[in-house]
Amino acid sequence: MTTVTVFCGSSPGSRPGHVGIAAELGRALAGAGLRLVYGGARIGLMGAVADAALAAGGSVTGVVPSRMLPYEITHPGLTELEVVADIHQRKARMAQACHAFVALPGGLGTAEELLEVLSWAQLRVHGKPCLLLDPFGFYRPLLSFLEHARDEGFLHPGDLERIVVCESAEEVVARLTGTAPAVPRRTDEVRKPTGRTAFLFSAAGSQQPEMGRELHGAAPAFADALDEVCSLLDPYLDLPLREVMFAPAGTPTSGLLDRIVYGYPAIFALQVAQYRLLESQGLEPDVLFGYSAGHMAAAHVAGVFSLADACHAVGTLSHLMGKMPEGGRMAAVEASPEELRLGPTAVIAAVNGPRSVVVSGDRATVTEICGEWSARGRRTRLLRADVAPHSPYFDPLLADYRRALETLDLRAPRIPLISDTTARPVGREAAGPDHWVRALRDPVRFPDAVARMRRDGASVFLELGPGEVLTGMVGACLPDGGDRPIVLSVARNWRAAHGRADVA
Numbered sequence: 001m002t003t004v005t006v007f008c009g010s011s012p013g014s015r016p017g018h019v020g021i022a023a024e025l026g027r028a029l030a031g032a033g034l035r036l037v038y039g040g041a042r043i044g045l046m047g048a049v050a051d052a053a054l055a056a057g058g059s060v061t062g063v064v065p066s067r068m069l070p071y072e073i074t075h076p077g078l079t080e081l082e083v084v085a086d087i088h089q090r091k092a093r094m095a096q097a098c099h100a101f102v103a104l105p106g107g108l109g110t111a112e113e114l115l116e117v118l119s120w121a122q123l124r125v126h127g128k129p130c131l132l133l134d135p136f137g138f139y140r141p142l143l144s145f146l147e148h149a150r151d152e153g154f155l156h157p158g159d160l161e162r163i164v165v166c167e168s169a170e171e172v173v174a175r176l177t178g179t180a181p182a183v184p185r186r187t188d189e190v191r192k193p194t195g196r197t198a199f200l201f202s203a204a205g206s207q208q209p210e211m212g213r214e215l216h217g218a219a220p221a222f223a224d225a226l227d228e229v230c231s232l233l234d235p236y237l238d239l240p241l242r243e244v245m246f247a248p249a250g251t252p253t254s255g256l257l258d259r260i261v262y263g264y265p266a267i268f269a270l271q272v273a274q275y276r277l278l279e280s281q282g283l284e285p286d287v288l289f290g291y292s293a294g295h296m297a298a299a300h301v302a303g304v305f306s307l308a309d310a311c312h313a314v315g316t317l318s319h320l321m322g323k324m325p326e327g328g329r330m331a332a333v334e335a336s337p338e339e340l341r342l343g344p345t346a347v348i349a350a351v352n353g354p355r356s357v358v359v360s361g362d363r364a365t366v367t368e369i370c371g372e373w374s375a376r377g378r379r380t381r382l383l384r385a386d387v388a389p390h391s392p393y394f395d396p397l398l399a400d401y402r403r404a405l406e407t408l409d410l411r412a413p414r415i416p417l418i419s420d421t422t423a424r425p426v427g428r429e430a431a432g433p434d435h436w437v438r439a440l441r442d443p444v445r446f447p448d449a450v451a452r453m454r455r456d457g458a459s460v461f462l463e464l465g466p467g468e469v470l471t472g473m474v475g476a477c478l479p480d481g482g483d484r485p486i487v488l489s490v491a492r493n494w495r496a497a498h499g500r501a502d503v504a
Contacts, residue, residue, distance in 0.1 A: 005098035008045040009106025022048035028169040030058025040064035042075040105138035195459030199285035201294030202465030209249035225276035236315030261322040271297035302413035328388030329363040349390035350444035353476040360391040405433035423448035447477040
């Protein structure tokens with residue numbers, strides 16, 4: 001970490017403290033030996049941060065479009081001046097030249113630059129963090145908007161985690177240099193659940209690069225559990241599972257998560273570790289539900305599978321799926337089950353809401369269905385899965401999977417467990433392999449399962465997994481009016497303390 005790009009305005013703003021904060025940042029960067037890259041102006045917050053850095057003996061690079069040179073705004077005392085053709089090249093150069101971004105309150109240009117930084121991160125152009133120096137809450141509305149965009153599905157999981165809010169220049173520098181003390185990441189303020197709580201385990205397809213890496217470094221209970229699960233799953237994989245889970249976004253290793261061979265074990269390992277972390281904090285479920293591949297973590301927590309047996313089942317199924325011929329695909333379609341007319345090569349794999357289904361089967365057929373319903377103005381989305389569970393595509397592996405389960409010591413659940421395919425409590429049938437084989441083939445009935453848990457008194461739904469997939473679906477499954485449950489996720493509401501942004 002040697003160079004930091006600072007985004008800020010050419011106006012000082014109306015609050016007197018803004019200029020002082022800019023100067024503090026300039027001095028702090030210079031004191032830490034960090035080179036400043038900025039827009040090159042001598043006025044407003046830009047000028048204040050550059051003046052302070054230069055006065056403190058720091059190095060400052062200004063990036064200025066050639067059209068601005070005739071005007072009296074370019075700072076005359078810069079260590080280095082880079083002249084580019086236009087404002088677009090300036091932004092590109094400022095992004096390229098640094099190891100991290102810091103943003104001060106500024107005008108619309110600053111907001112535009114922040115959104116571009118987020119877009120570059122989404123496109124995997126870079127993995128650089130962005131720190132907001134914001135003691136007055138200036139960026140709070142922008143962050144609320146971005147959270148809304150994430151909740152609506154327009155951001156990749158983990159994108160907002162690149163943005164860290166800092167309250168002082170000293171905190172900025174501490175995070176950039178890795179000397180910040182461990183402090184909790186800001187999350188939504190929620191009450192600890194007091195009603196009957198349902199733990200929901202999401203399916204494969206919600207995986208994301210670096211999932212679990214931050215928690216592993218901050219929460220010993222999580223780290224110990226994840227290490228144990230990965231050690232039991234590694235014999236079934238070509239690469240160590242934790243290495244794949246923690247690989248940086250955009251790398252070939254992180255791309256393996258989109259293969260079910262790694263994505264399924266990774267989801268299972270993360271969920272088991274998250275559960276152990278919640279358990280260490282005194283949070284216990286009253287009922288469990290696992291969506292599709294998530295049913296294995298739920299079944300382990302319920303006591304059906306020991307950890308060793310669950311890892312054997314997960315590893316065996318992962319291996320079997322890896323040997324299947326290519327050609328399977330899944331897609332989410334905005335349609336009711338009654339509206340779809342499907343043939344033998346694609347079926348309804350899951351019902352997620354009144355007008356939300358997942359189709360699964362032959363890739364060409366699923367793609368054709370997406371095209372047909374998109375042409376009707378309905379939303380469709382191909383899922384990040386290279387196989388087609390809950391469809392005839394899975395039939396060739398069922399016998400081998402059953403034989404693997406027959407060797408295990410399966411037991412009835414000790415914690416109430418709701419089946420994702422029958423929407424009824426799972427009883428003694430869990431002690432035999434047939435129930436778990438059928439779970440791979442029968443369609444998921446998520447609304448019926450949510451309704452059953454609500455009738456049984458569940459007033460809090462907590463999702464375990466790398467994102468917020470099921471939490472976004474719960475509301476659509478409930479009738480309008482009446483009491484609404486509290487819907488939470490480990491990914492947002494119980495993020496563990498962390499030491500610093502990854503800025504190496």
